[in-house]
Amino acid sequence: MILNDLLGLDVFDDRGERLGKVLDARFVLGGPGRAAPAGAAAGAGAGAGAGEARLEGLIISPHSRHSYLGYERLDMNSPAIINAILGWLHRGTFYVQWDMVERVTAHELHLRTGYRRFDPRLPPTPEGEGRP
Amino acid sequence: MTDLPPPPQATGRLLDAQLHLLDRSVVDRNDVPVTTVDALEITDIELDAPIPRGAPAPVITALLSGPVLATRIFGGRPPRSRLERIRWSDVTDIGIVLKLSVDGDSLAVTWVERWMRDKIIARIPGGHHDPE
Amino acid sequence: MWHVRTGRTTAAAALCVLLATILSGCATPREQLGASVTQSISAVQTARLAITLNEHGASTFAITSTALTDALSQLTDAAHAATELDLSGGRDSSARQATLALIRQSTDAVNAAREAMNERRSLYEARTRLGELAETLTAEARRLGVPG
Amino acid sequence: MKNLSGFALGILTAIGAFVDIGDLVTNAVVGSRFGLGLTWALALGVAGILLFAQMSGRVAAVSGRTIFEIVRERLGPRAGLANLVGSTFINVMSLTAQVGGIALALQLASSVDYLLWVPVAAFGLWIVVWRTKFSVLENVTGLLGLTLIVFAVAVFLLGPDWGSLARQAALPAVPSGEQPATYWYYAIALFGASMTPYEVFFYSSGAIEEKWTVKDLTRSRINVLIGFPLGGLLSLSIAAGAAIVLMPQSIQVTSLSQVVLPVAAAGGKVALAFVIVGIIAAIFGAALETTLSSGYTIAQFFGWSWGKFRRPANAARFHVTMILCLIIGIAVLLTRADPVLITEYSVVFAAVALPLTYLPILIVANDRQYMGEHVNGKATNALGVGYLVIIMVAAVAAIPLMIITGAGA
Numbered sequence: 001m002i003l004n005d006l007l008g009l010d011v012f013d014d015r016g017e018r019l020g021k022v023l024d025a026r027f028v029l030g031g032p033g034r035a036a037p038a039g040a041a042a043g044a045g046a047g048a049g050a051g052e053a054r055l056e057g058l059i060i061s062p063h064s065r066h067s068y069l070g071y072e073r074l075d076m077n078s079p080a081i082i083n084a085i086l087g088w089l090h091r092g093t094f095y096v097q098w099d100m101v102e103r104v105t106a107h108e109l110h111l112r113t114g115y116r117r118f119d120p121r122l123p124p125t126p127e128g129e130g131r132p
Numbered sequence: 133m134t135d136l137p138p139p140p141q142a143t144g145r146l147l148d149a150q151l152h153l154l155d156r157s158v159v160d161r162n163d164v165p166v167t168t169v170d171a172l173e174i175t176d177i178e179l180d181a182p183i184p185r186g187a188p189a190p191v192i193t194a195l196l197s198g199p200v201l202a203t204r205i206f207g208g209r210p211p212r213s214r215l216e217r218i219r220w221s222d223v224t225d226i227g228i229v230l231k232l233s234v235d236g237d238s239l240a241v242t243w244v245e246r247w248m249r250d251k252i253i254a255r256i257p258g259g260h261h262d263p264e
Numbered sequence: 265m266w267h268v269r270t271g272r273t274t275a276a277a278a279l280c281v282l283l284a285t286i287l288s289g290c291a292t293p294r295e296q297l298g299a300s301v302t303q304s305i306s307a308v309q310t311a312r313l314a315i316t317l318n319e320h321g322a323s324t325f326a327i328t329s330t331a332l333t334d335a336l337s338q339l340t341d342a343a344h345a346a347t348e349l350d351l352s353g354g355r356d357s358s359a360r361q362a363t364l365a366l367i368r369q370s371t372d373a374v375n376a377a378r379e380a381m382n383e384r385r386s387l388y389e390a391r392t393r394l395g396e397l398a399e400t401l402t403a404e405a406r407r408l409g410v411p412g
Numbered sequence: 413m414k415n416l417s418g419f420a421l422g423i424l425t426a427i428g429a430f431v432d433i434g435d436l437v438t439n440a441v442v443g444s445r446f447g448l449g450l451t452w453a454l455a456l457g458v459a460g461i462l463l464f465a466q467m468s469g470r471v472a473a474v475s476g477r478t479i480f481e482i483v484r485e486r487l488g489p490r491a492g493l494a495n496l497v498g499s500t501f502i503n504v505m506s507l508t509a510q511v512g513g514i515a516l517a518l519q520l521a522s523s524v525d526y527l528l529w530v531p532v533a534a535f536g537l538w539i540v541v542w543r544t545k546f547s548v549l550e551n552v553t554g555l556l557g558l559t560l561i562v563f564a565v566a567v568f569l570l571g572p573d574w575g576s577l578a579r580q581a582a583l584p585a586v587p588s589g590e591q592p593a594t595y596w597y598y599a600i601a602l603f604g605a606s607m608t609p610y611e612v613f614f615y616s617s618g619a620i621e622e623k624w625t626v627k628d629l630t631r632s633r634i635n636v637l638i639g640f641p642l643g644g645l646l647s648l649s650i651a652a653g654a655a656i657v658l659m660p661q662s663i664q665v666t667s668l669s670q671v672v673l674p675v676a677a678a679g680g681k682v683a684l685a686f687v688i689v690g691i692i693a694a695i696f697g698a699a700l701e702t703t704l705s706s707g708y709t710i711a712q713f714f715g716w717s718w719g720k721f722r723r724p725a726n727a728a729r730f731h732v733t734m735i736l737c738l739i740i741g742i743a744v745l746l747t748r749a750d751p752v753l754i755t756e757y758s759v760v761f762a763a764v765a766l767p768l769t770y771l772p773i774l775i776v777a778n779d780r781q782y783m784g785e786h787v788n789g790k791a792t793n794a795l796g797v798g799y800l801v802i803i804m805v806a807a808v809a810a811i812p813l814m815i816i817t818g819a820g821a
Contacts, residue, residue, distance in 0.1 A: 002196065003149055003172040004204055027153075027192065029145040029226070050223045053192040055174065056142055067150055067488050069775055078778045079793040095139055098189045105180050112185075118139035122146060124780075155485045155492070157477070157715045164726070168484060168715035197715075204489045228475055228782055236717075245716065249728035256542070259724045259731075263545045299821065302662070309661040310670055317673065322680040326523035327669060334667035402662070411589045 009104070011060050014113040020062035022109060023093065024072075027053040058101070058109075059120045061093040075124035095120040147226065157229045158195065158218065160236035166218075167241050169230060170201040173217065192220045195230070197241045216241040293349050293356050297363050298410040300346040304367050305401045307338035311374045312394040315387045325381070332378045336371065343367045359408065366404060370397050422631065425550055426639020428557025431646055432698030433513030434506065434605040434759045436691065437752055439647045440671040441820075442598050443654030444664050446587055448580035451648060453599040457606025458644035460799055462636055464607065464770060465615045467777045467788070467796070469632050472619035475782040479616045479769055480712035486772045495768040496713045502765050503610050503706040505758040508741040510699035511537070512751025516668040517691045530745045534738050537699050541734055546621045546720040553697025560690035564649040566678035572656045580655070597813040597820050600806050601756065604763030606644065607803075610705040612769065617708040621721050626786065653678070667752055707734040756819065764810045766803045774800060 003025060011019045030051025059072070070076050071086045100115035147153060149172060158166045173194040177183070198216040203209055218232065218239060225231040236242050253259040314331035317323035346364055351357045377390035442450050472478050477485075480499075484492040515529035522529075540549055586595045615636075624632065653674030654665060665671060668691075675687045704720070711718035711730040718730040745751065774796045777788045788796060814820075 001174060001176050001190075002200070002209070003154075003174050003192075005209075006174075006177075007149070024151065025149040027147045027149065028142045029147055050220075050226050051144070053147060053220065055189040055191070056146065057139065059148070066491075067486070069486055069772075070151060070779055072148065072151065075780055076778065078788070078790075079774065079797045081797055082775065094136055097139065099185070101183060103180070103182050104177050117136050119136040122148060122151075123138075150488070155488060157481050157485075157712075165711075165715050165717045168481075168713075170489070201489055205493055228477055245728050248732050249725050252732055253724050253728045256724075258543055261543075262723055263543055263720055264548075302664070305662050306664045306666070309663045310673070313657075313661060313663065313673055313677070314669070317676045320680075322684075323673075323676040324681055324684060327520050327672060327676065327684060329523050330520055331667075331669040331673065334669050338666060398662075 005106075006058070006104070006109070008065060009109040010107060011058075011109050011111065013111050013115065014102070019111075020060045020092070021065050022058050023061040023065065023068070023090075024059040026056045026059065026095070028056040029053050055098050057095055057097040057118075059093060059095050061090055063092060064089045072120060073122040073124065093120045094118060152226065153192075153195075153230070158197075158232060159229050160232050160239075161224075161234060162236075163231075164236050166232065166236040166239060167195075167197040169195050170198065171196040171204060173215070194219055195223070293351050294359065294408050295410075296349055297346060297356075297359055298405055298408040300342040300367070301363055301401055301405045301408060302410060303338055303342040303345075304363075304370055305398060305405065307335040307342070308370050308373070308394050308398045308401060310338075311335040311377055312391060312398065315377050315381065315391055315394075318381065319387050319391070328381060329378065332374055332381070335374050336378075339367055339371045339374065343371075362404065363408075366397070366401055370394075370401070373397055421551060421555075422635035423639045423642075424558055425554030426635045427642045427646065428554035428560070428694055429550070429611075429697055429701070430640055430643020431557065431560055431650075431694045432506075432608070432701075433509050433695050433751070433755050434608060434762075435647045436513070436650060436671055436695075437665070437668070437755045438598075438601050438605040438759055439650040440654045440658075440665040441756070442602055443651030444658040444670075445590060446595060446598065447655040447659055448577055448648075448651060449584045449587065450595070450599055450602050451581040451651075452584055453602040454606060454644060454647055454651070456802065457603040458641055458647075460603070460607045460803070461611060462640050463792075463795060463799055464612050464773070465636050465640070466633060467792070468612050468616040468773050469619050469624070469636075470629060470786060471773060471777055471782065472616045473624040473629055473632070474626055474784065474786045475776075476620065477776075477782065478620055478708065478712050479613055479773060480709045481715075482776045483769060483772045484713050486775060492713065495765075496709060498765045498768060499609055499613070499709050500706060502758060502761050503613075503702055503709060504737050504740055505754060505761065506608065506610055507699060507702040507706060507737055508744045509751055509755040509758050510695050510702055511738075511741050512745050512754060513668065513695040514692060514699060515745070516751055517688060517695060520669060520672065521688050521692070526751070527746065527748070530742055533696075533699070534742045537696070537703055538735065538738055540700060541703055541720075542724060542731070546618070549700055550618070550697075553693050553700065556693030557690055557697055559686045560646055560694055562675060562679065562683050562686040562690065563646055563653060566675045566683060567649045567652045567656070569678035569683075570653065570656050570674070572652070577652060577655070591817065593813055594817045594820055596809070597760075597817045600763050600810045600813065601759045601820070603806055604761075604766070604810075605759040606647070607766060608759070608762045609765055609769055610702045612773075613705040613708050614701040617704070617712075617719075621719055623721075703734050703738060706737040707731070760810050760814055760819075763803075763806045765807070767800070767807050770800065770803055 006025055007022050009022045011022060013019055068086055068090060071083050077083045094117035096111060096115050096117065100112050101109060102112040103110045153172060154169050156169050158169060160166050172192055173196055174190040174192055177190055194217040196215050196217060199214050200210045218241060222232050222234050223230055224233045237246065311332055314323065314328045318328040343364060346360055346367065349360065351360060373390065373393045377387060377394065380387050380390050468479055471482065483495050487495060511530060511533050514533040515526040518529040518533070519526040586592050657674035657677050658665065658670065663670060672684060672687050675683050707730045708718060710733050716729045717727045719727055724731045776782050780787055
């Protein structure tokens with residue numbers, strides 16, 4: 001499926017209360033994770049290049065469907081005024097782990113009972129990572 | 133959002149799809165631009181069915197480009213056969229741009245570039261010369 | 265940043281349209297006639313400056329003739345705008361007659377200047393005529409209440 | 413020695429490249445109607461383009477990424493596409509204005525109707541874009557454009573009342589006979605003429621074309637820091653000439669032939685010869701920049717291969733795009749649309765579109781993944797945010813003012 005089918009879905013908790021929309025999907029790259037699903041490993045040759053990218057969790061925003069413009073990272077906070085505006089637009093945004101997703105339909109995404117909300121912001125990029 | 137606890141430490145580098153992958157430029161192994169990441173293909177999630185606890189999470193299988201961009205802008209979804217794929221296993225490096233291990237010309241996504249080169253540019257004198 | 269814009273953009277656009285209607289409604293026919301006269305003054309003075317410089321050998325034939333052509337098209341525009349005006353009162357339409365007559369005379373004068381230059385005759389007469397017209401037009405502008 | 417001449421060349425090029433048809437026309441119009449009363453808007457524009465070009469040049473040199481890659485990456489496809497459409501519209505409009513400007517200048521030189529020159533000018537542009545090296549086209553047009561200094565010389569030759577000029581500049585006021593709305597409309601036009609987006613697209617992509625690294629940053633900084641303000645002074649002298657010669661005679665500039673009359677009044681035929689060479693070269697340079705910019709923006713948005721450093725065959729879609737833009741420009745001009753009017757509209761629309769490209773650059777200049785240690789400092793950010801506010805106000809006010817004033821009529 002296309003990742004965009006997940007982004008923008010309406011998110012509901014176990015009691016059917018609407019929590020917001022899926023703003024972004026967080027993947028974890030490589031690393032000794034769980035074994036790759038058989039289908040994916042055969043189809044994509046996972047681990048060959050940059051390594052397997054496994055869906056780790058979702059970022060859910062109650063207010064804004066729009067991008068964070070990069071300010072979701074803890075080390076990105078200037079100019080302060082833009083940071084503040086985006087922080088306000090995305091107030092209440094949280095992160096849930098993919099394990100906590102119970103069911104996905106064409107328009108909705110339901111979370112399991114007892115899901116936990118985490119801080120959505122990304123830790124600082126380690127020095128030199130992803131730099132030319 | 134600041135009072136939420138940080139999520140459990142993941143085992144590898146974290147990539148947010150919107151921030152790190154979608155709309156980034158893709159260059160081939162000679163640093164020639166190939167396309168941008170117009171969409172991502174992930175392993176299928178069964179819709180409308182409960183996801184069993186501990187089921188393997190989806191992984192990225194391919195970068196998509198071409199007509200799929202229009203569906204991200206205007207909505208709708210492209211026919212599956214019209215998707216132009218670059219296999220995830222061909223991605224070697226994810227930084228400010230995504231780098232591939234293959235030649236751009238060998239990829240299906242560059243057919244328009246090759247068509248214009250062969251049908252238009254090659255027929256104008258000087259098209260194959262270095263600028264002076 | 266981006267999603268707040270739609271609602272406010274609509275409001276802003278509505279406000280603009282409102283403002284524009286009010287303000288453009290404010291330009292009376294006399295003011296619009298005045299604008300045509302101001303435009304004609306500019307054209308006549310340009311032609312006069314261009315042939316004066318040409319007489320003094322400070323300008324080339326190409327530039328003078330281009331400046332005269334541009335002045336003519338300015339006068340055409342001014343006449344066009346004045347003709348298109350929707351006038352109601354008899355006083356306004358006699359003002360329009362006066363303005364159009366002046367623009368016509370100006371056009372003749374610029375054409376005369378161009379002919380004189382093409383035939384390499386003296387430009388003195390044309391220059392004097394354009395000077396007179398500039399004065400008449402300025403007086404007309406004052407009569408129409410153009411400030412300045 | 414080589415380094416020194418490199419510096420000089422860079423600065424001279426920046427001066428010549430600063431002035432285009434938009435600056436020529438807008439400054440002359442403003443000078444003839446408002447004297448030097450809008451000098452502040454010009455100064456604001458020059459400082460703004462310095463800041464903007466500097467930031468985008470730094471981003472390009474450090475990260476290797478140009479404006480439109482960043483616009484797309486940061487704003488996503490929807491806002492990015494809106495941005496692309498707006499920017500391309502303005503690029504093509506500027507391109508059309510410049511091609512028309514070259515044709516008008518050739519008419520001034522030859523008295524052959526400008527419409528006949530339009531295809532010639534466009535073909536000349538295409539040949540240069542197709543065959544000539546980036547550095548050559550930049551240096552030749554920039555240096556020839558320097559002859560525009562005759563505008564500044566003309567101001568001295570006219571022997572004006574300096575006190576009165578200084579008063580106009582220092583104590584801005586709306587002249588009698590002009591509406592305040594018109595004054596503000598032209599303030600935005602002047603701001604937009606100095607801060608044209610294509611200049612920044614070009615500067616940002618030029619950094620990649622010339623393979624800048626972090627080491628080249630100081631040099632580029634000096635080039636623009638000295639070159640652009642001097643270019644701004646040239647613009648100011650165009651306005652001053654119009655204020656001295658045209659304003660007292662109630663001449664309001666509506667055509668290129670009027671722009672050069674003050675120079676003729678001051679220095680006669682010799683000065684005119686210089687000014688026409690300068691105008692043709694400067695506008696030709698600007699036309700090249702706009703042509704390339706139309707190609708750059710579209711190619712970068714879609715991730716195509718682009719650049720003059722590649723053979724045309726290795727950047728096929730980029731070259732096809734530029735050819736199409738030139739054809740559109742010719743088509744518009746051949747409808748007899750007035751190039752001067754197109755110019756006046758293009759500088760105002762440039763001001764409208766400015767926030768769209770300015771904001772992403774300001775954001776990415778703060779992004780450590782792109783910039784590492786070269787992120788904006790506190791002072792640059794304070795200035796950057798200040799300008800963001802100014803740019804937004806100008807962008808929001810531009811269209812209403814255009815409607816109210818009937819585009820400055």
